[in-house]
Amino acid sequence: MDTMSQILKLLEKTDSIEINEFRMDVDELELTIMPTLQNVVQKVVEKQIEAKKEFESQIEFKYPVKDYAGKVNEVKLGGKNRKTVKLGGQTSLYRFEEPQPNAPTVTFDVFDIPMNGLPRPIKENFEDVMHSPGEWAQKAVKEFGADMITLHLIGTDPKVKDKSLKDAAKDLEEVLQAVKVPLVIGGSGNPKKDPLVLEMAAEVADGERCLLASANLDLDYQKIAQAAVKHDHAVLSWAISDINMQKVLNKALMKEGLTANDIVMDPTTCALGYGIEFSIDVMTRTRLSALKGDEILQMPMSSGTTNAWGSREAWMKKDEWGPTKYRGPIWEVVTGLTMMLCGVDIFMMLHPLSVKTLKEIGTTLTYEYKSKESQDISDWINKF
């Protein structure tokens, strides 16, 4: 092989050559580049383009969007002459994957007896209407943006007023007439009386598609489920921070004829500071299971956010804690918001300010990523 070919063979594997102490004196220099050398140069360039492409694909940003095998069923509430509210219907965990079809709903608590024991920040909004559940409901809808009303028939509890079914029916009729929003109808928590109360309510409210609150494993849930099926209502399925208990109850309710479009789950909301982390865990796991394909959990979720008012931080007078006026509403909204971010669809609440704040943030869950105008914060450091 001649020297040039030998050199070229060596060059095949190299990218560059460095020649030291080279000197060439010429008057005129004509260079003819051999095809093989051209080849080598070509190969080097190609290699560089490859490397750049690989580097760029590492730099390329890929949105971490997931696909889900399951979805959350939609539950429709409200009857033919009543506003319609839809709960659930999500097909993904986060709105940047798929915005949720229905904004979180707030249902205002209204009681069948004047609630003089309510904390001041709430009472002062409703003192004038507490004597009449109908007026109370109307004020909540007209002035405070209630999407729904929850009528708590706590007066029916034998330890409270032991109201008869007939009297409870009257209260329910009053509220049904007073507002056009869908209702949640709640018993008193008395396991013996509630199934009777809810059975009566189902009949009285036939055609209005309400949410009967609630069925659990420690009472005659069959009676409630059957009444719901007979009069076309949905049922709130209440389990205490236990995903397995929830599944058992859901299954039992469906055995009575209810479908996944007729059930809303209440996995139990513990207030901020009083076990909220247990609620976070059970709500998160429930929603994740539903989206992964567990059919028995593919229903919307509810939160008894009002439980937040049971926390002493929400109502107790204590100098070191500052004024009570703001602590209560903040306690309620942070509890509700935390639940909302775990996937909860409907919230039972009491304070108008908490409701307003929660709904504002909740509505954003139905928008697409980067679809709304945002303020310019590029210079935020000196803007306040």
Place this chain on the structure above:
Amino acid sequence: MKVTAMDIYKLLPKTNCGKCGEASCMAFAAKLSQKEAELSACPQLKGADFEKLANMLAPAVREIKIGTGDRAVTIGGDEVLYRYELTYYNPTAVAVDLSDDMDDSAFDQKLVKIKNLEFERTGEILKLNAVALRNKSGDAEKFKKAAEKLKDSEIPVILCSFDPKAMDAALDVIGSKRPLIYAATENNIDEMSELALKHNCPISLFVPNDLEKMKQLSRKLRESGVKDIVLDPGTYIGEAIGDTMDNFIMIRRLAVEEKDDDFRFPILAVPAVCWINPEEDEILTKMKEATTAAALMNRYADVMILHGVDIWEMMPVLTLRQSLYTDPRKPQSVEAKIYEFGTVDENSPVIMTTNFALTYYTVAGDLKSGKVNCYLLVLDTNGKAVDVAVAGGQFNGKAAAELMKETGIEKLVNHKKLIIPGLAASVSGDIEDQSGWEVIVGTRDSSEVPAFLAKIW
């Protein structure tokens, strides 16, 4: 990142020298896999071997220390997206701001407020973690002077300025205290990264609402040798708050599930932006700020900057933090035994409650503030609250009688009356039968106990 003890053991010296404080390398490996030991404890691991193991053990989200000394705060360190999968690490650091254009007394007063703010919950003192110093004046000298005032404050600092000259001036006086540099942006990234390396300080990367650009800039910072980065994709409120939450989620998902090195860093939120367009009523702005802080803390914020400092605004934020970062694997209970309150003698009342931490601390707090003199028998109910323990059967006559026998309460008092919580009324008969004592059913809420005792005892 599920790394087993065996994986770790394979890379250890396997000499069982014991210098790390463990009996064997295997024991050390086990502790390391549970984050219960420091890799630096092994004197034989050096250089490339140390690096390799350190990388393997590194959490999905980098752990970063801000500040020096006793009050230094560590952020990041998370491994999972959902706390039920394991636990969250390093509670969100909460910082309140001071600006360099405040007059001296206002500055000093707010600094004291920030340092001293605290409130107690379930036996824990909840406090703020840092001060964010804003270069609001835009003047490098003023920024430097203000930083000077914070130099000996012993509280971690976040230096906020987009001007490298001002940041340089401030770092000259406070750089040795490891402040968080806020922030590098696409306009100043070269100068800011130089400062971060020069002073060995963590640095924030602020790229509003553009994750694609953030990836590039994070890559650039990392390539220049910066290791401690804190990501700020911009905090928006109003209708755009959804974008902020989405960005936070995406960053965390990329870190935990995709192991994308450009995003394996703690996230910073600025709820203080609520003050850019404040409400007419300052109270409403503070509530908005607290709500924004709560939302973002639920969405992986590792450090946040607030402006308000009222106790009622901080309470929900700090309480949420305490709840989120409780380790779900550990039962929240106290020791089951006899506790004394005030000055007790043979006539003192005897009260019983459960060993659920929240229950115990609530009752204890009420007894203390009510200046009650009594014995408190704390029953082991597996850390369940009164109503749950009654429903679950742990609060029953036999267990109560056994506790009374073990603690020898019979010998301490000259009566045989036991006061139980109102919520345990249904087991009063059972307790009477098993213990032979008279059971008095007390109040539903322990806050009513002092008044109750004054009446009946």
